[in-house]
Every structure is written in C-alpha cells, then in structure tokens.
Amino acid sequence: MSLTGAAATATEPSLVEPVVRVSSLTKRYGAFAAIEDVTFSLDRGTVTGFLGPNGAGKSTTLRLLLGLAEPTTGEAHVFGRRYRALDEPARRVGAVLESNDFDPGRSGPNHLRALALAAEIPPGRVEEVLQLVELARAADRRVRTYSLGMRQRLGLAGALLGDPELLVLDEPANGLDPAGVHWLRTFLRRFADQGGTVLIASHVLAEVAQTVDQVMIIDRGRLVATARLDELAGRGETLENTYLKLTVREAS
Amino acid sequence: MTAQLRAELLKLRSTQTNLGLFLALLGLVLFVVLLHGFSVPVERISHRSNQLKLVFGWAALLGSLFAALLGALSITGEFRHGTIRPTFLVTPRRGRVVAAKVWACMLFGSAFGVIAAAVATGVGSAALTMRGLEIRLDGGDYALLLAGCGVAAALWAAIGVGLGALVRSQVTTVVGICAWLLFVEGLLLGDVGLVGDVGRFMPGALGKAASGQDPLLTPGLAMFLLALYAAAAAAAGWVATARRDVA
Structure with missing residues (x-):
C-alpha cells in the first residue's frame, strides 16, 4: 500500500521550516519500545489527525515533542528548536495532553491566571480565552464542580492563553456533547484557516474525519501511514477502511 | 524568575x-502549648x-512541620493532579519552577x-501567669x-519542596515528613539516644536550636546547618525534576 502525504514533505526541499519536524524519534523503556523510528513533519496551516489504537504511542510522541519526556534517540523540533529551548513556548505552542490536569480545589480562572503569570501574559487575556471557549459565565467555581466538557474547554483555554501558532491536543473531544464537538471542529478549522497548525491525537475516527486535512496512523509504536484525506477519497478509500487495514491484524 | 514566583x-x-494547614497549625499550637503550660509540674518549668x-518552644517543631507539609504539597500536588x-x-526550564516553589514556600x-511563635508566646505566657x-x-x-x-519553618518549607520533588508521591512524602519529625528524631535520636550526640545535628533538632533551645548550639550555627540541609534537599529535588520524564 502506498500512501503519500505529510511524511513526503519532509524529504522534499523546502524553503519554509516546517512547524513540527520529528525525525527517527524512538523512546524505549527497558526492552519495550513505546515508539520506534517515528518521522514526520507538519506544515503551517494544516490540521493533522494522529490516529492509532490505545497504547499505540500517540501520547508518548506528543510528550517527547513537548519536552515532557526525553527521547532515547532521534529528534523532535517545533519551530526549528527543541521545545525546552523555546524562549516563550506558551506564545508559540498551546497543548492539552490530559483532560483533567487541574487542581480540583482551584477555580478555573485562577488556574489560568497562574499560567498567565508564569508565561508573562497580561491578566486580561484570561477573560478573553474563557469567552473564546464559551466558559465565561460558568467558570468562576472550583474545578471540582466542572463537568468533563467544561474541563476540556478549560484545558483548551489554557492552551490558547498565549495566542499560539501551533495547537497540540490529545483526545480533545472526549466528554464534549455533540454541540461541543461541532463547536470544537469549527474552532479548529478557523484556527487553521488563519494560519495556525493543529495536531490532534485521537482514537475516535469520526471525531477526526470531518476536521483534519491529513492523518498519520501509528500502531505499536511505528508510524504505519500518512495520507491526505482528499487523496484517500480520490482512491475511493475511506479513512475507516484504511485505518482498520493497517491496525487490525488479529481479526482475520 | 519573578514571573514564575508570582505564579507560585x-x-x-x-x-x-494552605488555609487548612494554617488553621490546623494554630489549633495544634494552642492545644500543645496550653496543655504543657498548665500541666507540667512547677519544679520542671521554673527555669528559663x-x-x-x-x-x-513547641512553635518551632509545629511551625517547621506544617511549613514542610506546605512545601511538600505544593509540588506533590502538581504531580498528583x-x-x-x-x-x-x-x-519548560524546570529548574525555574522548582526554585520559584522553594522561594514561595519559604x-x-x-x-x-x-x-506559631507569636501564638505560643501569647498563650504560653497567659498559662504560666495564671x-x-x-x-x-x-x-x-x-x-x-x-x-x-x-527561619526554621522557612528552611523546612524548602526541605519539603525538595523532598516532594524527589519523591513525587504525595502520601509517601507527607507520611515521611511526619514520621521523621514526630517519631524518628524524637525517639531514636532523642529519647532512646541510640546515636548519642549526633541527634542535635539532625534537621528537626536544628529547627529547635534555631530559637535557642539547645544550650550547646548557637542559634546562628543551627540556622546555618539547617540551611545546608535545605539547600541539599532543594538541589536534589531540582536535579531530579530536571532529568526525569513527566508521565
């Protein structure tokens, strides 16, 4: 099966530095390789779905990309540098890796204020991002009382504080109701149309299929395919078929 | 650095x-100081x-204990939640985060x-006078x-941050600090005296000596030695935090 797309752009000569460039990224825990030799790059203005079964290595890849974990070998660069070497990371990259990374005893606005202080973002921005994620009215309570959907929105608000150019989201639609999912899609589309770049990890194909320009499929730690959705459609394949062919072996 | 400090x-x-910790500290100081102020036999508290x-002096132990818990919770809470x-x-420059937590908690x-010392002074004097x-x-x-x-509580807060950053588990850190200050130092080093004179150089004892409770150790020296413990704990937490992956 020959799939082209995002990975191919890394090998073509380009004058524009890709927003994300991951090369031969490997993370081993003892003998177990969580991801192995993962290579891809993301161009400005694209929305990329990062798909794979649970435990395939999506979250590991994102943690390595964002400097939370160190790779065993290989490199992960955002805007041409390691994440940990970025000067004002919150103004370049916004990320949500878990849907519940809050102190339950702290209010949503205070959670955001603490992040804004650390990133030297004016405090007025907190109110702006709360309105942006449509959380402004309900937010001024302890996060303990938030629904899962509200927590997703609060997490996204935190990622948007610095008005970043790249959004990295892990399962962002988890817990959102249908209206929330629709809102998220519209939001991400608009973000990309204005030149932003989005990387969404998900194991829910339907969540992604309507939002993304291209997909990367990872299985058992290895990137098994990258493809533009319009190319798949041109070959008469659906995302679901492609995904299942590549990731389900034991079904035969 | 200032920005991170303000965030912390x-x-x-x-x-x-931390309000809860503070109220618990006040309650315990009141209880322990009043209990001792009223119950210790006259002949045992006639000297300075x-x-x-x-x-x-209970304010030193309790202030240090709760400051250490404050420090430990400030970092282990981040891992827990x-x-x-x-x-x-x-x-992403994690050293800044640890340093800011150390200063804020201090x-x-x-x-x-x-x-704690002010409350102990007030109620202790009242009890003795009565x-x-x-x-x-x-x-x-x-x-x-x-x-x-x-000073002792500030330095113990730094120890709490350092240990918390090193251990990461909230329960283990909190139990460890309580066990050390309330039992290990008290029993092994003080009452049972297994290790002889070494006990006065342990961090809990230094916290008390910082307010003049050890006639053989000047407060200044005690503060200095306790500061070495605090620096060592903070440095260990700093290094561990900088190197380890975050799950």
Whole structure:
C-alpha cells in the first residue's frame, strides 16, 4: 500500500521550516519500545489527525515533542528548536495532553491566571480565552464542580492563553456533547484557516474525519501511514477502511 | 524568575489547602502549648531553658512541620493532579519552577513559623501567669523565638519542596515528613539516644536550636546547618525534576 502525504514533505526541499519536524524519534523503556523510528513533519496551516489504537504511542510522541519526556534517540523540533529551548513556548505552542490536569480545589480562572503569570501574559487575556471557549459565565467555581466538557474547554483555554501558532491536543473531544464537538471542529478549522497548525491525537475516527486535512496512523509504536484525506477519497478509500487495514491484524 | 514566583504565590493562595494547614497549625499550637503550660509540674518549668523548651518552644517543631507539609504539597500536588504538565509546558526550564516553589514556600513557611511563635508566646505566657509562675524569658528570648521559628519553618518549607520533588508521591512524602519529625528524631535520636550526640545535628533538632533551645548550639550555627540541609534537599529535588520524564 502506498500512501503519500505529510511524511513526503519532509524529504522534499523546502524553503519554509516546517512547524513540527520529528525525525527517527524512538523512546524505549527497558526492552519495550513505546515508539520506534517515528518521522514526520507538519506544515503551517494544516490540521493533522494522529490516529492509532490505545497504547499505540500517540501520547508518548506528543510528550517527547513537548519536552515532557526525553527521547532515547532521534529528534523532535517545533519551530526549528527543541521545545525546552523555546524562549516563550506558551506564545508559540498551546497543548492539552490530559483532560483533567487541574487542581480540583482551584477555580478555573485562577488556574489560568497562574499560567498567565508564569508565561508573562497580561491578566486580561484570561477573560478573553474563557469567552473564546464559551466558559465565561460558568467558570468562576472550583474545578471540582466542572463537568468533563467544561474541563476540556478549560484545558483548551489554557492552551490558547498565549495566542499560539501551533495547537497540540490529545483526545480533545472526549466528554464534549455533540454541540461541543461541532463547536470544537469549527474552532479548529478557523484556527487553521488563519494560519495556525493543529495536531490532534485521537482514537475516535469520526471525531477526526470531518476536521483534519491529513492523518498519520501509528500502531505499536511505528508510524504505519500518512495520507491526505482528499487523496484517500480520490482512491475511493475511506479513512475507516484504511485505518482498520493497517491496525487490525488479529481479526482475520 | 519573578514571573514564575508570582505564579507560585498565586497557586499557594488559590486553594483552601494552605488555609487548612494554617488553621490546623494554630489549633495544634494552642492545644500543645496550653496543655504543657498548665500541666507540667512547677519544679520542671521554673527555669528559663525549661520554660522555653517545654512550653514556648513547641512553635518551632509545629511551625517547621506544617511549613514542610506546605512545601511538600505544593509540588506533590502538581504531580498528583497533573497540573505539572501545563506548568512545565509554560515553563519548560524546570529548574525555574522548582526554585520559584522553594522561594514561595519559604515565604509562606516563615509566616507559619513566626505566627506559631507569636501564638505560643501569647498563650504560653497567659498559662504560666495564671498559675502564678514567673516568666523567665526576656525580650531578647522572645525576639529569638519569633525569628528562630520563622527561619526554621522557612528552611523546612524548602526541605519539603525538595523532598516532594524527589519523591513525587504525595502520601509517601507527607507520611515521611511526619514520621521523621514526630517519631524518628524524637525517639531514636532523642529519647532512646541510640546515636548519642549526633541527634542535635539532625534537621528537626536544628529547627529547635534555631530559637535557642539547645544550650550547646548557637542559634546562628543551627540556622546555618539547617540551611545546608535545605539547600541539599532543594538541589536534589531540582536535579531530579530536571532529568526525569513527566508521565
């Protein structure tokens, strides 16, 4: 099966530095390789779905990309540098890796204020991002009382504080109701149309299929395919078929 | 660095955890000081050193203990609730985060120590006066008590942050600190005396000596030695945090 797309752009000569460039990224825990030799790059203005079964290595890849974990070998660069070497990371990259990374005893606005202080973002921005994620009215309570959907929105608000150019989201639609999912899609589309770049990890194909320009499929730690959705459609394949062919072996 | 410090100070103020710690500290100081002030036999608290040790000096141990818990919770809470991820995404230079937590917790911790000492001074004096005992402490002793408890608690807050960063598990860190201060030092090093004179150089004992409770160790030297412990703990937490992956 020959799939082209995002990975191919890394090998073509380009004058524009890709927003994300991951090369031969490997993370081993003892003998177990969580991801192995993962290579891809993301161009400005694209929305990329990062798909794979649970435990395939999506979250590991994102943690390595964002400097939370160190790779065993290989490199992960955002805007041409390691994440940990970025000067004002919150103004370049916004990320949500878990849907519940809050102190339950702290209010949503205070959670955001603490992040804004650390990133030297004016405090007025907190109110702006709360309105942006449509959380402004309900937010001024302890996060303990938030629904899962509200927590997703609060997490996204935190990622948007610095008005970043790249959004990295892990399962962002988890817990959102249908209206929330629709809102998220519209939001991400608009973000990309204005030149932003989005990387969404998900194991829910339907969540992604309507939002993304291209997909990367990872299985058992290895990137098994990258493809533009319009190319798949041109070959008469659906995302679901492609995904299942590549990731389900034991079904035969 | 200032930006991170302000963020950490807001984090300390914006949950009720530390208010709860503070109220628990006040309650315990009141209870322990009153209990000893009223119950220790007259012949055992007629001297200055005994009055300091058996009545007023409890502020040093309790202030240090609660300051250490404040420090430990400030970092282990981030690991427990996952806020360490957004924290490190915004400030990937993790040393800054640990350093800011150390300074912020030292500030809050010193307040814990000074207020504990002030409360102990007030209720301790009242208790002794009501029993008709003459208070042997002078102005200098009180000043040293306030300053020594403030410094000891601030340094113990730094120890708490360092240990918390090293251990990461909230329960293990909190139990460890309580066990060390309330039992290990007290029993093995003090009462049972297994290790002889070494006990006075242990961090809990130094916290008390900082307010003049050890006749063989000047408060200044005690503060200096305790500061070495604090620096070692903070450095260990700093290194561990910089090197380890975040899940």
